[in-house]
Amino acid sequence: MEFQTHSSPHTSRPNRVDKVMLQVVMALIPGTIALVFYFGWGVLLNVILAVASAAAFEALVMKLRKRPVLPPLFDLSAVVTALLFAVAIPPLLPWWLVVLGMAFAIIMVKQMYGGLGYNPFNPAMAAYVLLLISYPVEMTSWLPPQLLVEQSLSLGEILSFKFVGTLPVDLTLDAITMATPLDEMRTKLDLNQMISEIRTSPLWGDFGGQGWEWVGNWFLMGGIWMVYKRTITWQIPLAFLTGLVGMATLFWLFDPESFPFPLFHVFSGGAILGAFFIATDPVTASTTRAGQLIYGAAIGVLVYIIRTWGGYPDAVAFAVLLMNMAAPTIDYYTRPRVYGHGGAKNG
Amino acid sequence: MYVEAKRGESRELWKFHGGLHLPEHKEISRTQPTRQTNLPKCLVLPLHQHIGVPAQPLIEVGQHVLKGQKIADASAPVTAPLHAPTSGTVLEICDHPIPHPSGLPGQCIVIEPDGRDEWGELPLPITNYLSAEAKTLRERIRESGIVGMGGATFPSAVKLNPGKPIKTLIINGAECEPYITCDDRLMQDDPERVMAGARILQHMLQSEECLIAIEDNKSEAILALHNLVQDDEPIEVIRIPALYPSGGEKQLIRILTGREVPSSGLPAQVGVICHNVATAAAIADAVLEGKPLISRLVTITGEGIREPGNFQAMIGTPASELIAQAGGYQNNPQQLIMGGPMMGFDLATDAIPITKGSNCLLCPTPEELPRPEAAQACIRCGRCADVCPANLLPQQMYWYSRAKDLEKVQDYNLFDCIECGCCSHVCPSHIPLVQYYRFAKHESWAQEQERRESEHAKQRHDARVARLERLEAARKARLRKKKEALDKKPPAKKAAKPEASDKESKQAAIEAAMKRAAEKKAKLQAQPKNTENLTPAQQAKIEAVEQRRKATQESTPEHETEQQS
Numbered sequence: 001m002e003f004q005t006h007s008s009p010h011t012s013r014p015n016r017v018d019k020v021m022l023q024v025v026m027a028l029i030p031g032t033i034a035l036v037f038y039f040g041w042g043v044l045l046n047v048i049l050a051v052a053s054a055a056a057f058e059a060l061v062m063k064l065r066k067r068p069v070l071p072p073l074f075d076l077s078a079v080v081t082a083l084l085f086a087v088a089i090p091p092l093l094p095w096w097l098v099v100l101g102m103a104f105a106i107i108m109v110k111q112m113y114g115g116l117g118y119n120p121f122n123p124a125m126a127a128y129v130l131l132l133i134s135y136p137v138e139m140t141s142w143l144p145p146q147l148l149v150e151q152s153l154s155l156g157e158i159l160s161f162k163f164v165g166t167l168p169v170d171l172t173l174d175a176i177t178m179a180t181p182l183d184e185m186r187t188k189l190d191l192n193q194m195i196s197e198i199r200t201s202p203l204w205g206d207f208g209g210q211g212w213e214w215v216g217n218w219f220l221m222g223g224i225w226m227v228y229k230r231t232i233t234w235q236i237p238l239a240f241l242t243g244l245v246g247m248a249t250l251f252w253l254f255d256p257e258s259f260p261f262p263l264f265h266v267f268s269g270g271a272i273l274g275a276f277f278i279a280t281d282p283v284t285a286s287t288t289r290a291g292q293l294i295y296g297a298a299i300g301v302l303v304y305i306i307r308t309w310g311g312y313p314d315a316v317a318f319a320v321l322l323m324n325m326a327a328p329t330i331d332y333y334t335r336p337r338v339y340g341h342g343g344a345k346n347g
Numbered sequence: 348m349y350v351e352a353k354r355g356e357s358r359e360l361w362k363f364h365g366g367l368h369l370p371e372h373k374e375i376s377r378t379q380p381t382r383q384t385n386l387p388k389c390l391v392l393p394l395h396q397h398i399g400v401p402a403q404p405l406i407e408v409g410q411h412v413l414k415g416q417k418i419a420d421a422s423a424p425v426t427a428p429l430h431a432p433t434s435g436t437v438l439e440i441c442d443h444p445i446p447h448p449s450g451l452p453g454q455c456i457v458i459e460p461d462g463r464d465e466w467g468e469l470p471l472p473i474t475n476y477l478s479a480e481a482k483t484l485r486e487r488i489r490e491s492g493i494v495g496m497g498g499a500t501f502p503s504a505v506k507l508n509p510g511k512p513i514k515t516l517i518i519n520g521a522e523c524e525p526y527i528t529c530d531d532r533l534m535q536d537d538p539e540r541v542m543a544g545a546r547i548l549q550h551m552l553q554s555e556e557c558l559i560a561i562e563d564n565k566s567e568a569i570l571a572l573h574n575l576v577q578d579d580e581p582i583e584v585i586r587i588p589a590l591y592p593s594g595g596e597k598q599l600i601r602i603l604t605g606r607e608v609p610s611s612g613l614p615a616q617v618g619v620i621c622h623n624v625a626t627a628a629a630i631a632d633a634v635l636e637g638k639p640l641i642s643r644l645v646t647i648t649g650e651g652i653r654e655p656g657n658f659q660a661m662i663g664t665p666a667s668e669l670i671a672q673a674g675g676y677q678n679n680p681q682q683l684i685m686g687g688p689m690m691g692f693d694l695a696t697d698a699i700p701i702t703k704g705s706n707c708l709l710c711p712t713p714e715e716l717p718r719p720e721a722a723q724a725c726i727r728c729g730r731c732a733d734v735c736p737a738n739l740l741p742q743q744m745y746w747y748s749r750a751k752d753l754e755k756v757q758d759y760n761l762f763d764c765i766e767c768g769c770c771s772h773v774c775p776s777h778i779p780l781v782q783y784y785r786f787a788k789h790e791s792w793a794q795e796q797e798r799r800e801s802e803h804a805k806q807r808h809d810a811r812v813a814r815l816e817r818l819e820a821a822r823k824a825r826l827r828k829k830k831e832a833l834d835k836k837p838p839a840k841k842a843a844k845p846e847a848s849d850k851e852s853k854q855a856a857i858e859a860a861m862k863r864a865a866e867k868k869a870k871l872q873a874q875p876k877n878t879e880n881l882t883p884a885q886q887a888k889i890e891a892v893e894q895r896r897k898a899t900q901e902s903t904p905e906h907e908t909e910q911q912s
Binding site: 001002005006007008009010012013015016019071075115116117282285287288335336338339340341 | 607608609612676681682688689690691709711719720724725729736739742759766768772776782
């Protein structure tokens, strides 16, 4: 009898790229729902817009590259990029900025380098930074959490603002948007206010801003689930949070009235999202386990430095992109000791 | 990690990096009792079924051979002889498909059994091996054609001459590959033979300890061997946790001793020698009974086999016959693997013989072991590095292998890869990683070979240039000497009658040249032309051709074009 031949191993493979990506998508769901709950329909519209345009751009590039269109869509990597971008941007961001961001992420950052696996930078974060630098006003105009407003915008009003740019006659943009808690803290600290004084505002919750900290909690749950499922390794999130908390503790102990307490940093802005979902993007992160500790910790430290002394209130995107550049070098210097290459007990 | 061991003491075990818990599928073949096989219609014995120099036939086609008779051997230091598994007639010595990953055929001796299964004269048993010298025993093991039966097929006698004191002798009964159960069955059915082999090996090497390592999923085997261990001997049966590839030599040494075999070194360098349990049993047969290695246990398993189990098969039995005795195929299998699913290789045909290293024939259905889907791009997740038992960075090796950057991939210790397949198994992008490393290894070997050859060519070229320079220098020296000699002669004599002598010598030279030319011409004419000495028939043919040629030349151009079209 004759048979076909292939190379070993001949096992059925337990892992698949789309399974990994699907786990990331699932882990993002609780946090995303929380965002919708606290910040309204705008978040959901962003998600839909981003996913649709990311898929469209991915398909377009595949067509142009004369490659099969469906496989890269079904590996769900574009969906993950779109989701991460959508939960990072303000809910009222005009539609064309969402599309522009996705065009940049998918076409320039991902596909121009060769597609999934070849991009040196995190596409979602690169797009976020592009928009933040080019459209700072739109990118920093967040809605207050719905706990704090008496009358929130309806779905129709949000739709009309996002797509046409018109608000109900009695409202101005300044009246309905506000700065993020991190932004608020920075501005007030720059005005030489004490932290105890700043935190008397109803904006604040237990650790971070009202609502914000709960979103962080839900993302944290998703992140821990991914660690449990081995979708991501524990090294990067742990090192990230340790780096951030370490720096924050150091300065907080030095002067608790000018430097916010460590958990404020953890539960504000994109720290948790960044630690579990963004810094852990395998393509752009360090791959050796020792390297991941360095990589994660460096991002955590950079986030603190940029938040405290840099030009922008939040810093996850900048820190991640900076460390993306360093990842290959970190990998090179953190190669594990191979079996039989010294160091072991011998004889 | 501590494990209960002999005399109530506990023994420390070490861990190796990575490894995988794989579905075992061992129950398919383990539960069936070992079956004897019928005498096959013919036996195909590859001359090269061991590592080292191929054996050369000692018999001729048509010769009658007896069971256990040596039929092939070589005089090289690393080789193994071959014996007739049964009595019969040598049908032919020819190229035949053999179980090899390349799928290329190899030279084989084909024997047609005569059905009498008649033993030839065997060497005397060495029952009192304790008083025998290691050298005598080694010679017996060599003459019995014993090679590593776990699959590596390295001649055992060579391995037993380490030239270094051996602290630990390891008898490898780990059998960590899924599906395979032949070592398990051997340890359950014949623990005495395994134990006898272990004692002989321990005596030969005078090792401080002899550890029989068995994975903890083989309780019956552990118990069977454990019951045979006597209190006063340095032999222990060690239960090791089941974790693929714990049966890999380097990994097992690490588990049991904490020592690591140096890169590109040998276990003996860390005072360890490893032998498979089946090898130990074969050594016991050779020493205690004088029997050469002519049969082995083979696991025939997979859902494509009707009655899977373990079979005592003669070396040289065609796989097709063995599978027929296991009830034949079922469920339309698409694949036949020699060895286990992780490290075994696909066979293109079942018309290949069982060799000394064939531990398993695995015939899975496509549903059981589906072919991997098309490879996708690497997402750098690093799972491959997590499971690598050599603690390599498979992903980096993959990128460099793909880029054919052989220097870099060797820098990442390509040659420490044992090709266990763990990285490929866990890869979410289904990249055939091991295949890339095999490619890189072979490319590196080819490049090394090329480098050596070009080095050799360069040496020859340099030698030639040096020689030519030497000759040139010698010639110049000679000329200079001649010139000096000429210069010493008085110039007056030379100028006496220059023109006349010049003319005369020229004339003589011309005449000589003309004479040479004439001689050459005559010689050429004397040589027969191919148009001479023709038969009349040939002559007629040539004339006919000439006629035709003339006719064509005379014919009109229009006619020519017509012919061409």
